[in-house]
Every structure is written in C-alpha cells, then in structure tokens.
Amino acid sequence: MTAQILDGKATAAAIKTELAARVEALRARGIQPGLGTLLVGDDVGSQKYVAGKHRDCAQVGIASIQRELPGTASQEDIEAVVRELNEDPACTGYIVQLPLPRGIDTNRVLELMDPAKDADGLHPTNLGRLVLNERAPLPCTPNGIVELLRRHKVEIDGADVAVVGRGITVGRSIGLLLTRRSENATVTLCHTGTRDLGEHLRRADIVVAAAGAAHLVRPEHIKPGAAVLDVGVSRDPVTGKIAGDVHPDVAQVAGWLSPNPGGVGPMTRAMLLANVVEAAERAAGADRVG
Numbered sequence: 001m002t003a004q005i006l007d008g009k010a011t012a013a014a015i016k017t018e019l020a021a022r023v024e025a026l027r028a029r030g031i032q033p034g035l036g037t038l039l040v041g042d043d044v045g046s047q048k049y050v051a052g053k054h055r056d057c058a059q060v061g062i063a064s065i066q067r068e069l070p071g072t073a074s075q076e077d078i079e080a081v082v083r084e085l086n087e088d089p090a091c092t093g094y095i096v097q098l099p100l101p102r103g104i105d106t107n108r109v110l111e112l113m114d115p116a117k118d119a120d121g122l123h124p125t126n127l128g129r130l131v132l133n134e135r136a137p138l139p140c141t142p143n144g145i146v147e148l149l150r151r152h153k154v155e156i157d158g159a160d161v162a163v164v165g166r167g168i169t170v171g172r173s174i175g176l177l178l179t180r181r182s183e184n185a186t187v188t189l190c191h192t193g194t195r196d197l198g199e200h201l202r203r204a205d206i207v208v209a210a211a212g213a214a215h216l217v218r219p220e221h222i223k224p225g226a227a228v229l230d231v232g233v234s235r236d237p238v239t240g241k242i243a244g245d246v247h248p249d250v251a252q253v254a255g256w257l258s259p260n261p262g263g264v265g266p267m268t269r270a271m272l273l274a275n276v277v278e279a280a281e282r283a284a285g286a287d288r289v290g
C-alpha cells in the first residue's frame, strides 16, 4: 500500500482561484487589498518564501509592499518599519518573516504590529482570541493543515492527533484549532522532552511533524492508514536541498501523506492570502455599517 497524497499544491491553487474572485469583488467596490512583508537578513529560505508570497499576491490581485533590512538591523530599525506598515493605508495586512536574526526580541516586534493588520495570526491579541474562540486571523500553517485535511475528507472529528514540535508558527497553535468543537480532535503535543515519542505517534490517527529534524518520523512510528503531515524543513546549507521531518518510507504505512515540498508549504501561503482577503472584507463590512 502507498499513501494517498495530501496535495497542497493543487489545493492551494484551488483556494487561490476562489480568493481571486473575492479580491475582484472587493476591487469592484474600490477596495484594493495589499500585503506587506518585512524580511530581515539574507537567509535563502526566507527570501524564497517571501518571494513566493508576493508571486501569490500577483496571481490573485493583491498589491505587494516589500520591505527589506540587512541582517545587521537593530531592534529599533525593525520596529521603525513595523510602525511604518501600521500607518500605511495601502498595506491592509502584513507579516514579519520569521525567524528574525539572533539578538532581536521577536515577541516585542510582533506585539508592536497592529493586530488588525496581522496577516499571520501571530500577534498576542490574535493568539489570545484563538484561545478564547473569538474571530481572528488564524496562524497560516495550522489553518492550512486543517484545510488540507478537510478538502481531502480526512476524518478529524474524534481523531487522535500527535503534533511533534512546540514552535510558535505551528506546534503551539495547531492544538487550539484542532480541539475546537468544529474539529473535535484530541491532541497530544510532543517535543524534545517527550519521553517516548514513538508510543505517542503509534497511537495517532493524524501525525503533524513540525520539529525541523530531518526524517525524525519513521515508518515504525506510524499506525497503518494514519494521515501524516510533513511540516519540517531542514535545508542542506550547501546544496539548499530540503529534507522533511518524515522519512520517505512512511508512504508505505500511512493512509495519507503530505509531500514536502508540495504539501503544507503552499497551503501556508494560500492561508496567508485568505487572511488578507478576510481582513479586507471585514474592514469593508465595517465601513458599510459605519
């Protein structure tokens, strides 16, 4: 048996077609959504991701605002650009590409963002709204994973989910999404301090591997038929080639597997666009009422 593919590339393309129609409707009302990005430093992976985000914007009719700072930028330099994006009316939503260089206080930068323009759902106010089950932009990768499972009709209701990795962009927040009443899963968050990772993984109907450790999840860890989502990216510093967190042989055991590349990455980008469009629609609705 070989796992069925959780095709992030095709699913993201379908979502982008849907979003393009919504952007067109906004533009017909004189509203132009614009995504800003702030990239600090010269990490090749981050440069690629940001370039991809702007390519996506062009495809769906969202305007692009790109800000770049060198890796030597100070906390104050970064915060000045954040303030500028907060004030810029053409920028209806924006992201600060992570990770920021060593020595920068990331939480202070995120806190300074206008939560209404937070296209990543990573501002403390918006993460708090997620905890409180209030409407807010959702973190893009977790939301992309839920959407990928839904669109492939993988059963989430009642599923046992094991998440590996406790990072801010995925591990910490995906449990909040998957345990909402609408999803209704049971989630175990595993990390480097987890005593027997294999035991947790083997029980899971859905595994989300987001540890950033190449081929950490192996076929013997997977329950036959389980859905496996490979979020991790370990990049060879010389060749730039990507290795996921999931060993390729997992495909022989899993029922569903997200390829890497072509799985969760494109979904992350599609959900970013969805957050920008939703924020613009919400603002337009608020304008109408006002």
Ligand SMILES: Nc1nc2c(c(=O)[nH]1)N[C@@H](CN(C=O)c1ccc(C(=O)N[C@@H](CCC(=O)O)C(=O)O)cc1)CN2
Pocket: 045, 048, 049, 052, 095, 096, 097, 098, 099, 120, 140, 141, 169, 242, 260, 261, 262, 263, 264, 265, 266, 268, 269
């Ligand atoms: N501010 C943020 N920073 C980071 C986030 C985030 O959601 N917000 N997530 C990751 C990186 N990321 C988005 O920024 C991201 C990662 C991967 C992809 C992607 O499309 N990957 C392709 C492969 C691309 C390649 O060949 O290198 C794929 O999986 O097919 C998009 C976005 C950390 N930082």
